[in-house]
Structures are given as C-alpha cells and as structure tokens.
Amino acid sequence: MTQRSLKEGLDRAQRGVAVAGPGRPGRPRERRQAGPSGRTLLAFATPAIVLLLLINLYPLIYAALQSVRSGTLIDTGDFVGLTNYGNVLSDPRFWDSAVFTVVFVLVGVFGSWAIGLGLALLLRSHIPGGVLFKVLLLLPWVVPVVVSATAWNWLVATPQSPIPVIASAIGLGNVNFLADPTLAQITVCVFKVWISFPFMMMMMSAALASVDKNVYEAAKMDGASRWRELTQITLPLISKTTYVSWVLMTIFCVNDFPTIYLLTGGGPVDATSTLVVLAYRTVFQEFDTGTGVSIAFLMTAVLIVVSVVLYRRIRKVNVA
Incomplete structure (x- = not known):
C-alpha cells in the first residue's frame, strides 16, 4: 500500500467510513433513524418535573417566607x-x-479522603484476602449511625469506659473525652472520619480502576519513584473523581446532624455545635423558627459557593 493510499485510509477511518480497496469507494455509514422529538420527551418528563417541584420547591418557598417572619412552629x-x-x-x-x-x-x-485513598492504593496491590478486607472496611459506613454512635459512647463517654480506663492506666490521668470541650471536638471529628472513610475508599478505588497500568510501567522504566508516581501520575489522573468526592463529602459534613447530636448533643457548652445543630436547637428547642431557618439559608448559600468553586475546578481538569 502506498503512502497516499494509507493516508486516505486513515482519513476515511477518522470520518467513520470503511477503508475500501483500490479503485472501490468505501461504503458510507447507514444513517440513523431520528429518535423521539424534544416535545415527546418533554411530555414524558413533565409529570416527574411537576412532582419534583411540588416536593422540593414548595417547602423551599415556605421556608424562605418563614425566614423573614418572627414566627414559631405554631x-x-x-x-x-x-x-x-x-x-x-x-x-x-x-x-x-x-x-x-x-x-x-x-x-x-x-481526613476521610487521605485514609480512603491510602486504603484504596493498598487494596489495589492485591493483598491476600483483599475482598474480605474491603468488606470489613465498609462496615463503619454500612452500620447505622445510631449503632456507631452508641458504640463510641460506650468507648469514651464515662470515666469507666474502656478508652478512659486505658488512658488512666498509661499515666494520662482522668481523661473525659466528652466532658472536655477540646477533647469532645477531637472525638467528634475522629468519629466523622471513622464513618466517612469507606465512602472515600470506594470513590478512590473506582477512580484508580480506570487508570491504565501501562502508565505506571512506563514510569518505572523511566526510573520514577513511588512518590513521583503518586504525585505526578495517580493524583492528576484521579483528580476529577477527587473533586467530586470533596463536593459530596463537604455537603455531607455541613448537613451532618445525627453524627454530632447522637454523640455529644452539641455539648459540652456548645463546643461541638455545628450550624445544623444550632439551627435545630433554635427551631425545635427555642421555638424561634425565623432565626433557625435563617441559619439554614446562610448554610445553603455557603454550600452553593463552595460547590461552584469545586465544580469549576472539575471543569478545568483536562487529563490527556
């Protein structure tokens, strides 16, 4: 085959036309039949759209009206x-x-992203019993948060709990994890990482599964170290999934009410009270609906800004 015919064949392949033999034109692709019109699709989608608006839009408008009034639950x-x-x-x-x-x-x-990424990289190395190991690591995420919070309360809530007893035995004194404001904040944050890292592990495992292993083999041939593989190959190639997981986890954390309320109730002395806990207390304990809903709307505005910033980062990511 001459260079000219080879070039023509490549051009035909790029246009989606079969490569023909000498002197025979390629057979063009068959034209696809036109699908349903936009009006038909809109007609099918209209009932679902109306239902979503009734379920979501009406409460949003009602809450907005409450935020500009000095009302109560009644x-x-x-x-x-x-x-x-x-x-x-x-x-x-x-x-x-x-x-x-x-x-x-x-x-x-x-915290959950770092642990989840580390475990995803570990499970990618085909360790013995990796499937069973992955199932066990999913338990903090699968188990209901009520069960997890009850277990953590049993571990740290009182001076007679196992972890305070161990801390006292090794010479740390009487450690009150949920009575001291600083220790309570640390405990709540660690508990959140504990129940969230399985989600990040699954997200990062899915992203790593899509990375071509030939890239790592080429990097090894060029003498790249493990650290350079991580920072210059792995992280850039999974950056889109990473940003998406950050957006989702940010929303989960800001709106996370049961994790804190079941563990500390927002105490001691409001040390572990997040905005969602403060909004709940304001509405359902102080019966100040307008102020509580105002807190919720301010939270929503901040979440929208953060989501837009991260979404723009996602759009700028261009992996060759």
Whole structure:
C-alpha cells in the first residue's frame, strides 16, 4: 500500500467510513433513524418535573417566607424583613458554630479522603484476602449511625469506659473525652472520619480502576519513584473523581446532624455545635423558627459557593 493510499485510509477511518480497496469507494455509514422529538420527551418528563417541584420547591418557598417572619412552629408571626438574618450574623453563637463547622468539614473531608485513598492504593496491590478486607472496611459506613454512635459512647463517654480506663492506666490521668470541650471536638471529628472513610475508599478505588497500568510501567522504566508516581501520575489522573468526592463529602459534613447530636448533643457548652445543630436547637428547642431557618439559608448559600468553586475546578481538569 502506498503512502497516499494509507493516508486516505486513515482519513476515511477518522470520518467513520470503511477503508475500501483500490479503485472501490468505501461504503458510507447507514444513517440513523431520528429518535423521539424534544416535545415527546418533554411530555414524558413533565409529570416527574411537576412532582419534583411540588416536593422540593414548595417547602423551599415556605421556608424562605418563614425566614423573614418572627414566627414559631405554631404561628407564622409578623413580617420582619431581614431582621432575622441580622440577628443571626450578630450572634456570637453563630460564629462559634461556624468556626467549628469549618473545622469539622475540613477534618471530615480531607481526613476521610487521605485514609480512603491510602486504603484504596493498598487494596489495589492485591493483598491476600483483599475482598474480605474491603468488606470489613465498609462496615463503619454500612452500620447505622445510631449503632456507631452508641458504640463510641460506650468507648469514651464515662470515666469507666474502656478508652478512659486505658488512658488512666498509661499515666494520662482522668481523661473525659466528652466532658472536655477540646477533647469532645477531637472525638467528634475522629468519629466523622471513622464513618466517612469507606465512602472515600470506594470513590478512590473506582477512580484508580480506570487508570491504565501501562502508565505506571512506563514510569518505572523511566526510573520514577513511588512518590513521583503518586504525585505526578495517580493524583492528576484521579483528580476529577477527587473533586467530586470533596463536593459530596463537604455537603455531607455541613448537613451532618445525627453524627454530632447522637454523640455529644452539641455539648459540652456548645463546643461541638455545628450550624445544623444550632439551627435545630433554635427551631425545635427555642421555638424561634425565623432565626433557625435563617441559619439554614446562610448554610445553603455557603454550600452553593463552595460547590461552584469545586465544580469549576472539575471543569478545568483536562487529563490527556
């Protein structure tokens, strides 16, 4: 085959036309039949769209109206405009909860991601009993959070619990994990990482499974170290999945009410109170619906900003 005919064959292949022999034109692809029209698809989707709007849009509008009123769970109250938002932003409890929420999210997202990535890399190396090992690692995520919180309370809640007894035996004194504000914050953050790393492990395992092993073989031939393989090959190739997992875990952490409430109830002295816990207390314990819903809307606004920033990072990722 001459160079010219080879070039023509490649051009035909790129256009989706079969390569023909000498003097015979290639057979063009058969034209696909037109699918359903846009109006037909819209007609089928309309009932689902209407149902979603009724389920999601109506409560959102009703909550927005509550946030500008001085009402309770029983009475909608009078219209007060943006007064509730001003009261929230001037409340020291809000800023204390916001600071701990940021800490809780950062530890929850990056702590669970680091452990999940490490375990995903370990399971990728085909260790003996890897399938059973993976199933056992999924238990913190599969087990209901009520069961996990009860188990952790049994481990650390009282001076007679196993971990405080061990801490006292090794000379650390009487350690009250849930009574000391700083230790309670550390315990809550560690508990969040504990129940979240299996999700990150599954996300990273799926991303690593899509990476071509030939890339690593070529890197080894070039003398790349394990650290360079991780930082210059693995992390860039799984960056899209990483950003998606960060977005999801950020949303999970900000909206995580049961993890904290079941373990500490937001205490001691509001040390572990995140914004979602503060909103719950304001609405259902202090019966101040307008202020509580205002806190929830401020949370939503921050989540939208964070999600948009990470989503733009996802769109900029271009792996060759």
